[in-house]
Amino acid sequence: MKNFLFILFTTLYATGSLADQPKQWQFGFQDAASQSMRDIVSFHNNLLLPIIIAISVFVLFLMIYTCIRFRASKNPIPSKTTHNVAVEVLWTLIPCLILIVMAVPSFKILYKQDTIPKVDLTIKAVGYQWYWGYEYPDENIIFESYMIKEKELKENQPRLLTVDNEVVVPVNKVVKVLITANDVLHAWALPSFGVKRDAVPGRINETWFKAEKVGTYYGQCSELCGIQHAFMPITVRVVTDEEYAQWLADAKMKFAKEPITENEYKKIASK
């Protein structure tokens, strides 16, 4: 039995920990790719989960105990007690203390996420019904990012998550994301980075991430925004500095409002 439980839990956890994108039957979070997400995962696994399990086991025990100990055949004349000051004080105080124990580290994480370190790169994400638009304000790059339909997917491209134009950012750089929307509420969310912010028409929210691993990361709009809410994924490709410089040069040709000259292209690519 012990072995079975061990195998069950390691299998379930292993599936979760290998994923940078949602997996079938996933249990737990996606693999963290930033310090921010690591903080969230450790807060959940090391503090919240033990508390939740302890409370559930305790309540289950109380229920089973009550059912057996006070069943009709063993307890024909039930007690008429309605108040017990000591118990009432305890069941108010103990949950308060548990909440405080949970609140302190959670505020710490929230404040840390809210303080943006020195920014290396700024991108702007604009939610539209139903796709994302991106801008690299310092680079004069603007493009749109649409989901690839199922029929057009290539091998290894995940369904409902792959887009035509990915956001590309360099690894280990602080990226500030300005988030807004053009029509209705959307939300820009990327689980591996521990990032989720509402995109509100008429105002700009900001957040940041520092991706520590090269790779492709997937997120989705996380605010019900209409009929195609499920079809406006977010794909961020984290690349090395050299690859980023190359992408930047190509993107300037592909997306820029004013095309650049051959010489300018070479200059940027060689940076």
Ligand SMILES: [Cu+2]
């Ligand atoms: Cu949306």
